[in-house]
Every structure is written in C-alpha cells, then in structure tokens.
Amino acid sequence: MKTIYILSRLLLIFMVGLSACSKSPVIDNATMLDGDQIFDPSLYNPVKYLVSAAIPNPTTAQKNTPVLIAVHGYTATTFEWDEFRAYSSSKANILLSQVLLGGHGRTYEDFKKSTWQDWQEPILTEYNALRAKGYTNINFAGSSTACPLVMDLIKNGQIGANGMKYILLVDPIVIPSTKILTLVGLVGPMLGYLDNNNTAGEEGHYYHFRPQETLQQLLDLTVKTRKDLQEGYSIPTGIKMKVYKSIKDPTADAISAVLIYKGLTNSDGTKVDIEMLDSELHVVTRLAGRENVTQHDKDIQTHVFDDMYKMIEQ
Amino acid sequence: MKKKLVLTVLFIVSSLCLQAQTSGSNDGWLGELKGGIRIQKTQKLYWENGFAFDFASPKILDSRVHLGLSYVTTRLGSAMCTNAIKQDNFLFSPGYFFRHQKQLQPFARLNLGYFHADYEYAIFDVLPNRAFLFSVDAGLSYEFRIPLTIHLGAGYNLNTGNGSSRPGTLFPVFYQMSIYYSILKQK
Numbered sequence: 001m002k003t004i005y006i007l008s009r010l011l012l013i014f015m016v017g018l019s020a021c022s023k024s025p026v027i028d029n030a031t032m033l034d035g036d037q038i039f040d041p042s043l044y045n046p047v048k049y050l051v052s053a054a055i056p057n058p059t060t061a062q063k064n065t066p067v068l069i070a071v072h073g074y075t076a077t078t079f080e081w082d083e084f085r086a087y088s089s090s091k092a093n094i095l096l097s098q099v100l101l102g103g104h105g106r107t108y109e110d111f112k113k114s115t116w117q118d119w120q121e122p123i124l125t126e127y128n129a130l131r132a133k134g135y136t137n138i139n140f141a142g143s144s145t146a147c148p149l150v151m152d153l154i155k156n157g158q159i160g161a162n163g164m165k166y167i168l169l170v171d172p173i174v175i176p177s178t179k180i181l182t183l184v185g186l187v188g189p190m191l192g193y194l195d196n197n198n199t200a201g202e203e204g205h206y207y208h209f210r211p212q213e214t215l216q217q218l219l220d221l222t223v224k225t226r227k228d229l230q231e232g233y234s235i236p237t238g239i240k241m242k243v244y245k246s247i248k249d250p251t252a253d254a255i256s257a258v259l260i261y262k263g264l265t266n267s268d269g270t271k272v273d274i275e276m277l278d279s280e281l282h283v284v285t286r287l288a289g290r291e292n293v294t295q296h297d298k299d300i301q302t303h304v305f306d307d308m309y310k311m312i313e314q
Numbered sequence: 315m316k317k318k319l320v321l322t323v324l325f326i327v328s329s330l331c332l333q334a335q336t337s338g339s340n341d342g343w344l345g346e347l348k349g350g351i352r353i354q355k356t357q358k359l360y361w362e363n364g365f366a367f368d369f370a371s372p373k374i375l376d377s378r379v380h381l382g383l384s385y386v387t388t389r390l391g392s393a394m395c396t397n398a399i400k401q402d403n404f405l406f407s408p409g410y411f412f413r414h415q416k417q418l419q420p421f422a423r424l425n426l427g428y429f430h431a432d433y434e435y436a437i438f439d440v441l442p443n444r445a446f447l448f449s450v451d452a453g454l455s456y457e458f459r460i461p462l463t464i465h466l467g468a469g470y471n472l473n474t475g476n477g478s479s480r481p482g483t484l485f486p487v488f489y490q491m492s493i494y495y496s497i498l499k500q501k
Contacts, residue, residue: 175475175482175483177475177476177477177478177482178476178477179474179475179476179484179485179486180486182357182358182359182485182486182487183357183486183487219358223358226359229397230392230396230397230398231396231397232396232397247440247441247478248477248478249477249478250477250478251477252477253475253477253482254441254477254478254482255399255433255441255475255481255482255483256482257438258399258433258435258438258441258482259397259399261435261437261438262397262399262434263397274437276437276438276440276441278440280478
C-alpha cells in the first residue's frame, strides 16, 4: 500500500513536470525577435546582405575580389557581423556576405522546429552560389555556433579547396561553458524554454527565448563536433584556418580551442593557428548591444578585425 | 605531482593491507579489502577507466561504511589513440552501504579528490587544468558467491567546469561500474 502511495506521488510529480512542457513563453511582438513583427533585415533585403544576390553577373575583377561569408551564432542574426561590415565598408577591396542561419531571425515557432542541419543549410547555399558565379577567393568567418556548422561542412567535404582561402573562427563552441546543457534531454522537456537574458541593445537582434528543442539541437551539434575532433581530420589543401578564442568565455568553454587544436590539422599535418585572447566576452568581435564595454574589449575587437582583414585581402 | 599522488595512493592501500593483516586475526579490525577495475562514462563526454579499492571493517559501523580509493583516466579510455583530452581523477570515496549482510546492497557515497587535465601545448597554459573533485553517487553493489563484487552507480559532480576558473571537461553526470576481487577478508 505504501509502495502504491509513493508511486502515485512520483507519477503526480512526473505529470506536473510534463504539464510544463506545453508552456509557451509570453512574447512581446513589438520588441522581441521571437514575435511576428520583427524579422532579420536580410530576409527583406537580401541584396544588402548576400554577395550572390547583390551581384548577379560579376565581372572578372569582382570574381577575383576576396569575399567573406560571415555567419552568426545560436539565437543571433546578421546583426552579429554588422560591426565588421562597418569596419570593412571603408575598405573597397573585399565583399561581405552576411548569412542568416536557417530557423533564425524569424519567429519563436520557426526557431523551435528547426534542426542544426537547417541552421547550416544557408551557409552552403551561399558558398555554392558564389562558386557557381565564378568567385575564386572565398573566405569564411564564423562566430560561436557557426564554427561547428562550418567544421561539419569541412569534415563532409562539402567545402573544398576550390575557391576557399581562409576559415576564421571566433569563439567556436565545442564544449559549452554551462555544463547543465548536457542534461537538456532530461530537464529540457520540464522547462520548455530558457530566457536568453538579452540586454536592451540586444533585444530585437537575438531571440529572447531558447526553446528546449533547439538547445537539444545545439547539444547534438557540439557532441558530434567533439567526437569528430576526437577522431581527427584535416582541412583541404590550400585552405588556412585561424581560431580566436576568449579565455574566459561564459558561453563557449575555452577548452573548445584545445579540442580544435588537437583534432583539426592543416592538409600537411601541421597545427592550425590559434590565438587565445584575454577576454571575458563570448564573440569578442561583437560589442554592439552589450553593456559595460571597456576599452580593452574595443582593443581586442580592433585587433581581431585588423588581423582578419590583413589575411583576407592578401 | 602525478607521481607523488600515485605513490600516496599506493602507500595508503599498502597501509590498509598491512593493518588488515596484523589486526585482523587479533581483534577483528579487518572486514574486507577489495581491489579491481573501475569503468566510468561521463554523460555526453569521455570514457575514463582505471583502478579502485574498497575497504570495510566491522569496527566502522559494522561494515556499513566503506572507504574507497580510485583512479580513473581517459588515458585508459577515450584518449587511447584519439585526440581526447588526457585527464586524471584521484578519488577518496567514503560511502554508506545498506543491507550490508545481503548480497545486494544499495549504497550512497561522497567522492572527494583531485582532477588534472593535460592540454599538452604551452599555448593553453592560460587555461585552468586542475580542480578539487566533489561529487556524490549512489547505486547498487552485488556480492557474488565467488570473491567478486560489482558496483553499478550514477553520480553528480558538484564542482563542474564554468568556462573560466575550472577545467572545461568537468561535466556533471557520470555513470560507473566497478568490478572488485576480494583481496583480504576476515573469516
């Protein structure tokens, strides 16, 4: 009898937990990206954001101009690389494609039902479109989750030596700083979603809520990336990689850089280039929308932009 | 540092064996000393394998409290012939075993110890690579009629990596299986 009582109590707790699954966040459509009024601007105006759309018939000179495909991280939008656009706009000799990840920059429901393969798809679409138009100097810059997405494309041979020159990774995530993410399969269905704690400046550019389904996708992606690196693989011949990693990153554990350094090699077997940065930020290249930005943060951003630009324009 | 720790573990185990042999026949201090292998899997991370010892005495709560020592490492697990991080865990585990005179004994333990990760390259010297281990685990112990005992358990690491001050491969949940052979046992 006592056993039945205990089991019934446990069942009740379980049912209460399950009931939380159906809970949806309260979305303010006027201010939140998650709603049905604010969308990423690249969806309205792809010509401004994608080189493949902006230049339908490139000249020979344009085909040989360096193109940088810049991709943002989980919950973010093209906003994450707007500062590099401003930086590079004064420099006429590179073209910038700001790619919006699949499932991002739209609504909470669109995000909730997306998979990491959906997130990845626009990267390959833009790369293939540029190759089809004859661009010969394509480069990639990714922040946070964009990094494992492009590393997966390299692993699968979908991004090859043909046309790709530099791959630049900013604060790649392989191991999350918050280890509780590893339990999302267990606690996620009970929570339903997590709050992103956006600042006022980030609201409208980053999803306010993280559906547990997408956290599970992020976990699947990072675990796959970690396993791939554990086995080891190489970058195709002719491509060079550099990783910039904040050493006190609150989102992507700095040990992610160790795993990349150990697991990913250049085609000749040498190690990829890694620079550890004395920063407490995640995605050191994005300062817009943050609170309490220091001069040190600005110096690091300028240093990384200068370093990236120097490599790409070569 | 690692050699010192290994020597310390060996010294403690040897001392326990000596103590058991000398006092066991006189006043029944020795209960049982078991040694064996420990296989550990961290949720969403590495396999870490190694060695474990378990000691119980009728003088310590009538053999209900066991004292364990273990060493598990990815060097004997995920890091063998792969690029996984080479890391070592040294654990002291006092635990309470229920139904201590039965073959099947549920147990709960506190695990205290030291963690060290070898990042191998000087460029990563800026990252934390050592930590104090503090975890709890619980599970079932089954003592066979032959001198073999198996422990199956799951644990939660209370001192996980946080992206800044602790090693990044300290994850929260782990599962372990230990298979012991009874080295010394009071009759």
